[in-house]
Amino acid sequence: MLNKNTQNYIANFITYTILIISSMAVILPFVWMIFSSFKTAGEIWTFPPVFMPKKFQWSNYIDAWNALPFDRFLFNSIFVTVCVTVGQLFTCSFGGYAFARLRFPGRDKLFLMYLATLMIPFPVLMIPLFIIMQSLGWTDTLKSLIVPCLFSAWGTFLMRQFMMGIPRALEDAAKIDGCSYWQLYWKIIVPQCKPVFATLGIFTFMGTWNNFFWPLIMINTIGKKTLPLGLVMFQTRIAAETPWHLIMAASCVTVLPILILFVIGQKYYVKGVVTSGLKG
Amino acid sequence: MIRREFLKKLGQLGIGAYGLSYLRFCGNAGKTVSPNLLSFSVKYPQTAWTMGVVDPNITGTFKIMSWESAFQFEKWNLIIDKFFKTYYPKIKVQLDWGISFANYNMKLPVLLAGGSPPDLVWMHDTRVKSFSSIDLLQKLDPFIEFFKPDGWPNEYYATQVEEFQYDNCQYGFPYDYATGGLYVNLDMYKKIDEELPTENWTFDDLLRVGKKLTKGNRQFGLNLGSEASAEYQYWVLRSFGGDWFNADLTESKFNLPETIEAYQWMSDLRWKHKVAPVPELTQGRPQPFVDGVIAINFDLGATEFSDLLETKFNWTIAPTPRGNKGRFQFIGGSALSIPQKAAHKHIAYELIRYMLSNPENLKIIGKMGRMFVSRMSLYEYGLPQGKSAQKLSNYKKVFYDLARRDGIAVPFISKYQEWEDIYRRNTELLYFGEELNAKKVCLKLHDATNRFLESANSKKKV
Numbered sequence: 001m002l003n004k005n006t007q008n009y010i011a012n013f014i015t016y017t018i019l020i021i022s023s024m025a026v027i028l029p030f031v032w033m034i035f036s037s038f039k040t041a042g043e044i045w046t047f048p049p050v051f052m053p054k055k056f057q058w059s060n061y062i063d064a065w066n067a068l069p070f071d072r073f074l075f076n077s078i079f080v081t082v083c084v085t086v087g088q089l090f091t092c093s094f095g096g097y098a099f100a101r102l103r104f105p106g107r108d109k110l111f112l113m114y115l116a117t118l119m120i121p122f123p124v125l126m127i128p129l130f131i132i133m134q135s136l137g138w139t140d141t142l143k144s145l146i147v148p149c150l151f152s153a154w155g156t157f158l159m160r161q162f163m164m165g166i167p168r169a170l171e172d173a174a175k176i177d178g179c180s181y182w183q184l185y186w187k188i189i190v191p192q193c194k195p196v197f198a199t200l201g202i203f204t205f206m207g208t209w210n211n212f213f214w215p216l217i218m219i220n221t222i223g224k225k226t227l228p229l230g231l232v233m234f235q236t237r238i239a240a241e242t243p244w245h246l247i248m249a250a251s252c253v254t255v256l257p258i259l260i261l262f263v264i265g266q267k268y269y270v271k272g273v274v275t276s277g278l279k280g
Numbered sequence: 281m282i283r284r285e286f287l288k289k290l291g292q293l294g295i296g297a298y299g300l301s302y303l304r305f306c307g308n309a310g311k312t313v314s315p316n317l318l319s320f321s322v323k324y325p326q327t328a329w330t331m332g333v334v335d336p337n338i339t340g341t342f343k344i345m346s347w348e349s350a351f352q353f354e355k356w357n358l359i360i361d362k363f364f365k366t367y368y369p370k371i372k373v374q375l376d377w378g379i380s381f382a383n384y385n386m387k388l389p390v391l392l393a394g395g396s397p398p399d400l401v402w403m404h405d406t407r408v409k410s411f412s413s414i415d416l417l418q419k420l421d422p423f424i425e426f427f428k429p430d431g432w433p434n435e436y437y438a439t440q441v442e443e444f445q446y447d448n449c450q451y452g453f454p455y456d457y458a459t460g461g462l463y464v465n466l467d468m469y470k471k472i473d474e475e476l477p478t479e480n481w482t483f484d485d486l487l488r489v490g491k492k493l494t495k496g497n498r499q500f501g502l503n504l505g506s507e508a509s510a511e512y513q514y515w516v517l518r519s520f521g522g523d524w525f526n527a528d529l530t531e532s533k534f535n536l537p538e539t540i541e542a543y544q545w546m547s548d549l550r551w552k553h554k555v556a557p558v559p560e561l562t563q564g565r566p567q568p569f570v571d572g573v574i575a576i577n578f579d580l581g582a583t584e585f586s587d588l589l590e591t592k593f594n595w596t597i598a599p600t601p602r603g604n605k606g607r608f609q610f611i612g613g614s615a616l617s618i619p620q621k622a623a624h625k626h627i628a629y630e631l632i633r634y635m636l637s638n639p640e641n642l643k644i645i646g647k648m649g650r651m652f653v654s655r656m657s658l659y660e661y662g663l664p665q666g667k668s669a670q671k672l673s674n675y676k677k678v679f680y681d682l683a684r685r686d687g688i689a690v691p692f693i694s695k696y697q698e699w700e701d702i703y704r705r706n707t708e709l710l711y712f713g714e715e716l717n718a719k720k721v722c723l724k725l726h727d728a729t730n731r732f733l734e735s736a737n738s739k740k741k742v
Contacts, residue, residue: 045567067350068378130394139396140374216383217390220343220376220398233378236349243351 030255037061037248044244057245061253064234064246070253072223073230078257080145080226081208087150088204089197095151096159097185101171111160117153126217133218144218145226149208155200162196163189198268202261209258227254318625320426329634330367331427334626339370342624343398345391346377347384353377355648359641363634368627374398392416397619400628403452404614405443406511406692411617412451413694418618420450423629429453429637435655437611439689444615446694452615453632456651457662458580459683460515460610466594468493468575477576479599479607479682483519483545486576486601490555493575501555503562503574507546508707510700511690512578515610517542518688519603524729529693530737532729534722538605544718547710559712580612581679596671599678611687613651652680695736702728 002010032051036044037060039053064070098104099111129148138144166189174188190197212228219225225233231254234247319333326332344360346353357375364373376398379387385407391397392411403411411417424432433441437457444452462477469476472492477485490501505512510524517523522539525532533539549556562568569577572593578600600609616636618628635641642653646661653662659680664672693699706725709715 045570126390130390134394134396213386216379216387220345221374222376222378230378232380232383233350235378235380236352242349 033248033251033255036245037252039245039248041243041245044248060245060249064249065253067246068230068233068250069222070227070230070250073225073227074253076142076224077209077227077254080142081205083146084149084208085201085204087146088152088155089201091151092155092159092200093190093193093197094185095156096161096163097189099156100160100163101184101189102181114153115157118157122213126214129214130217139218140220140224141218142224145211145215148214149211152204155204158200159193159196162193166192195268195271198265198271202265202268205261206258318422320422327367329363329638330630331626334368334624334630336368337370338368338627339372340624341372341374342368342400342627343374344376344400345379345384345388345398346375346402347379347381348377348402350378352649355645356635358644359635360631363631367630371624371627392619392621395621397621399618399622399624400631401617401619402614403444403617405440405452405612405690406696408444408452408615408617409446409692409694410696412446412449416620417451418620418622418625420453420618420629420632423626424450427629427633429633431637431655431657435657437613437654437656437684437687439611439687440613440615440654443611443613443689443692444617452617453636453654454613454615455636455645455654456613456649457654457683458612458651459679459687460512460578460600461581461678462598462600463569463577463579464596464598465569465572465575466596467572468499468593476596477598477601479602479686481599481601483516483601483603487549487553487555490549490576491553494555497561498573499575500557500561500568500573501575502549503556503568503576504546504549504578506559506562506711507543508704508711510703510707511612511692512610513546514690515600515608515688516546516603518608519601519605520545521603521605525691525693525733529691530733532726532733534726534729540719540722542603543707543710543722547713547716547718550711551713551716580610581675581683597675597678599682607682607686608688609683609686611683611689656684693733693736695732699729699732702732 035051035053038056038058039050039060040057043050043053095114099107099114133139133144133148138147170188170192171184174184179187210228211226215226215229219229222233227250231247231250234243234250236242320331322332324330324332324335330336342364346356348356353375356377360373360375364371381404384402385404388397388401393416397416403417408417436454440454440457441450444450444454464476472489474489474492477489486502493499493501504516507513514524517539520538520542522536522542523533524539550558557568557573561573568574569579570592576598581597601607616632618625618632622628635645636654639655639658642655642658643661646653646658647665649662651662652659659676662680663669664675669675703725706721706728710718710721715721
């Protein structure tokens with residue numbers, strides 16, 4: 001019979017081993033991307049694959065950056081992502097607050113209808129959206145990437161669920177002190193919702209940053225392309241001719257902002273996921 | 281465009297390859313601008329490259345959409361820029377390029393159906409009939425008749441001209457000529473006492489050498505690709521005397537003994553003779569020939585491996601073999617097309633003509649590209665340059681002379697993407713070794729193809 005310490009030791013060993021293997025599986029593609037960004041075109045195709053480049057090709061980063069206007073792509077991506085993220089935080093928190101706290105006829109039915117829009121796949125939404133953008137004359141503009149994405153049923157649901165958990169006593173006390181609905185929202189609800197704001201912010205940021213299909217349809221000129229569109233501009237129909245080493249270098253740069261954001265907001269992100277009952 | 285019309289068009293096209301022609305018959309697609317209504321009244325001075333129909337001082341935006349990558353579009357950009365600076369200096373050109381091929385084929389249907397398509401689009405031979413059959417592309421015949429390109433059509437590859445026709449009308453102006461051949465690893469080959477393959481070799485000769493070149497799971501003698509990749513195997517099928525459809529594309533020919541024999545031969549390479557790599561191996565290796573695992577490999581003649589093989593091993597190229605019913609060589613290619621709803625059709629045609637019939641421009645496209653250009657007489661600009669030219673001294677014979685003699689156009693029907701899905705589902709059984717009897721697969725595919733053709737043709741009549 002093993003003693004308690006030994007049992008704990010074995011349990012920890014198994015747990016850590018599983019966690020390390022799982023982490024490796026997640027991290028490996030990123031590490032592969034980083035090392036590949038320093039390889040030559042020939043090394044990329046080597047089989048069996050070689051992990052480390054023979055000689056680090058730092059010039060890949062310069063070549064990739066110079067081949068296409070990545071500074072413009074970066075600016076467009078940041079601009080669109082920030083606008084959509086900030087916009088969604090406002091619209092979703094307003095909607096979430098209304099559905100969680102305000103009483104009006106048909107509220108729950110309206111919420112269910114709103115929630116039902118989550119079931120509609122994007123290719124179906126794309127058609128009316130395209131017509132709307134075209135009739136507004138917004139095709140090939142950044143507006144077409146921002147405005148349709150400012151509202152999110154999923155984000156509203158997330159906010160509502162979180163706000164329902166805030167004690168009503170707080171609001172009642174504020175009402176007695178003479179707070180208006182706006183003041184209630186801004187001074188009582190929002191400060192309580194920091195974790196869910198962080199969660200929604202990070203999810204929206206990631207989703208918008210990586211959004212590919214909608215910008216692909218809407219954007220036609222190079223100067224208005226976002227980073228994901230810019231990355232595929234290197235791809236050719238013949239796989240062997242695609243400069244994967246440059247794509248990897250550009251991808252490393254693309255991943256950087258989102259990585260930084262995650263590191264900064266990780267604490268809030270985890271808290272928000274836990275408290276709103278969502279899993280990443 | 282009203283919403284209903286948009287939905288009809290999009291429904292006809294579907295989104296992506298699977299649905300491209302699936303809903304073709306949902307609505308009446310023929311109510312667009314008739315090519316007969318195109319005006320060709322000459323009001324302005326004509327030049328060698330402009331018709332004089334459009335005001336040279338016209339303003340506006342001319343939109344071009346291409347799947348060419350950042351590096352490949354450079355050559356086109358040079359010519360497009362020169363054309364507009366010279367003939368329409370006040371037009372603003374909007375270039376949408378660098379869209380990967382798969383994404384291009386998702387975006388283009390949406391733009392065509394949306395009613396605000398580009399003025400000029402890149403068009404693939406696998407898709408041109410799907411688009412033209414529902415009137416989303418402009419017939420080029422009225423333009424060609426009015427302002428004939430130099431040498432048209434005799435100086436252009438007949439297979440390419442034919443590939444971009446639908447109902448005897450021209451819907452695309454071919455810009456390249458991609459043909460298939462064999463890449464041979466000479467380091468492996470010199471260890472066996474055999475001559476290199478020639479155009480007079482039979483499939484049995486190839487198999488015999490393939491067996492000699494195979495060494496267990498480390499080295500495979502032959503790789504002709506997957507029988508599930510329809511268009512790249514069509515030449516094998518024809519060499520055996522088989523076919524996919526009858527001449528008027530109304531009946532399947534998968535029940536022909538010759539068709540079955542061809543598929544059995546391809547399957548046996550992998551599962552009986554074991555001279556071709558199994559799918560697990562080729563799927564894990566993006567370029568098995570480059571990795572030095574394959575001795576003889578079928579691929580397109582685009583010298584695509586030249587850079588990668590620079591220091592790896594000695595290699596050369598050779599012609600594909602002949603079958604019992606003659607020798608057939610793979611031909612493929614792309615073209616430029618004008619959408620039916622394009623705003624600047626006349627200028628689009630003038631630009632096409634300027635780029636693809638003007639020898640000066642074709643020389644640039646040939647030198648900066650990796651394929652033969654549209655005019656046959658300018659083949660030399662599509663030949664390998666520099667070191668590759670010496671190494672591949674037989675390039676012209678393999679990929680040009682023999683292709684012109686034996687090249688065969690693949691019968692891409694108007695709903696090709698949808699049929700290809702049926703084809704792949706069945707032939708993958710052979711490719712993955714789940715079924716070793718090609719007759720069973722071919723007969724099943726025969727029934728499915730006949731049902732498909734019957735349904736498509738009956739809807740077409742309606």
